[in-house]
Amino acid sequence: MSKRQASSSAVAQGFSSEPLFALIGNPNSGKTTIFNALTGLRQKVANYPGVTVEKKIGECISQHGKRLQIIDLPGAYSLNARSPDEAVLRDVLLGRRADTPRPDRVICIVDAANLERNLYLMTQVLELGLPTILVLNMMDVAEDKHWRINVEKLSGILGIPVIPMQANSGRGLIELKVAMSRTDVPVPQWQSPPVPEAIRAELSRSRDALAQVGAVSADAKLMEPLYLISDHDPSHYGIASSHLDRIFECRKGLERAFPGWEDELVNARYAAVSSLCKEVLHRPQEDGRTLTDRLDGIFLHPVWGIISLFMVLGLLFYLMFSVAEGPMKMIEALFGGLGGWLQGHMGEGDLRDLLVKGVIKGVGGVVIFLPQIMILFFFIGMMEDTGYMARIAFIMDRLMSTVGLNGKSFLPILSSHSCAVPAIMATRTIESPKDRLITILVSPLAVCSARVPVYILLIAATVSVTAVPTLTKVGFMLGLYFLGLSGVFFFAWLFNKCVMRGVNSPMILEMPSYKRPALKSILLHMWERVTLFLKRAGTVILGLSILIWFASTYPKTPGATPDQQLANSFAGQAGHFIEPAIKPLGYDWKIGIGLISSFAAREVFVGTMGIVYAVDESEDEKNIQPIRERLRDERWPDGRRVYTPLVCLSLMVFYAFAMQCMSTLAVVRRETNSWKWPLFQLGYMTSTAYLLALLVYQVGTLLGF
């Protein structure tokens, strides 16, 4: 503890040159927009250790040309934490984190159109006694509701500067910078609401007990231990396990001294906030019909609401499937061209092969995701910023609750039908850690675009072209989509029931007012996602690409044709090796090579089968005619056909469930911060795939297909 104090006081001494401001506020208060407006690209994003809570630190230049440091703390409703996000806010403000200095000053952002609830958190923060600036954001929305806030009076009562703002249009930003540039930001004069004597006495005892073990600092204010005692975060993030016993004891003490103390304190605080609002807020008896009411009349309407939801989602799918295709083709062509150029300019050899087929293919395989990631995150940014995202969650919540998830899981699961990689990155919008993890685990079961070429090939090989109408093929495809979605819902239900028991966190969803999106902030956020993906997932994908290239290239067979070379490589040997295991599924060792190599990415199966069967490899995936013909002729040594309709069906079922995508695994590793969950995912998906494919083939054989 003494070390922490030393480091924070060192910062305090040095702050005449570079003070550290903390940005705090409720979710949806426009905090991140203000942070982005102040710092622009001068910001760094990292994770707090052990959790996926983001730590954002940025810099801005004061009116006097001095550098100011700003830390954007996670949005929270209360210092009584219920999630790692809120625990980070609490611990940074209390100076309890060794990796983050205690801020010297606080910028508290409140939604002016939602004053009472936002002031609740503010009063908790004011009591900590740090110099504070209060920002009343979204003044335009408050004005739309005909609310009048007496800014001067509020500033007088609290004893701190109060700045009206409309962050998405930049109004009030200069005034905030001026206030931040002052050398003497005042300490608030706010007094805690009166606490019943029984609670006060017990809190005082708790403070001493917790200070003794170093859970709070020796000079902690009376309310500080409270925020540890009323920690409701199931993981107790940020609290040393050695302190937990002492904290639980204090909790029991309070419970004994004053049953219902926690709720009593909330009531007392709201009473104080209400009387403050009576002084400074003038509002009409009944709130008039606002823009939000009018828009919700459409977007949440039982008929129009669902139609508009389908239209919005249709647009998203159009963007992700069609618009992304152009840039993806360009990226493919670019890397293809680069590979071709190297092929022409380097002498034949392993190094050239490594560069062309390992490195360039690997890097290309990473970059190819960028158009979809950018589109999805731009879209999500727009929907979050305008407030529409909460409406999607509202409409879909009932449906998702049947499998134990909530409405916020809907969008990631839907977008995983395009690609699981951006979908898993998008699960950050789900606050409940359990729901988020389950969504991550089940998302890759949805039919992503990489499965489509595999399915098209297998469907074509299953049904003969001449006799079967197109409708049957479409029916097959729809059936596969349905299979994928059933997998998503079944496993979500299963994980919710069995693997991750424990209390479901309640679904409490704020429905923010609609507002104009802040484009700059959205683009910054999108850029941040892209760089994080490239840095964290990209490296893993590249590494695995090289590994798979190595396995299918070595050992070399001199003078062999490509198909013989592949058959003798490590991958080919592995195909032979796993043949006993996959024979009950109806597969031979050549299919085994396809399964192994498509671990990199599902669509690789098509190309690999092309090499295995020594078919002229066609770059155009749509042109699968020759491979299909070849598949039909493929025989077992005893003359039976390998690709019977039943084997194709078994393969389709296998691909529907198997975790054949290292990019997804890399992203899951990054988003869950451990290898435990990607490995679990690999295990459960691949074993399900194996068992179901086995079932299909064996039952089908018994039935005589």
Added chain:
Amino acid sequence: MVAPLKLSELPAGQSGVISHIPTGRSALTRLREMGLVPGTRVTIIRRAPLGEPIEISVHGSRLAMRNHEAAFIELAAAP
């Protein structure tokens, strides 16, 4: 004695004043922290198309919750 009206039973468009919320339950404490303290007026704005969740207005802010939580919140008639 008439059983008290629960927030989950209130029809859309109607208001009530919170008369009682059980103490000591984590989820309900969070609802209190979001402004649902006894004595506060709440209005049901709408129900989602499938009957759940419900959207309420409290202190001018809008919150959605499921019937499960709303069933704990008891109301008196709005003044």
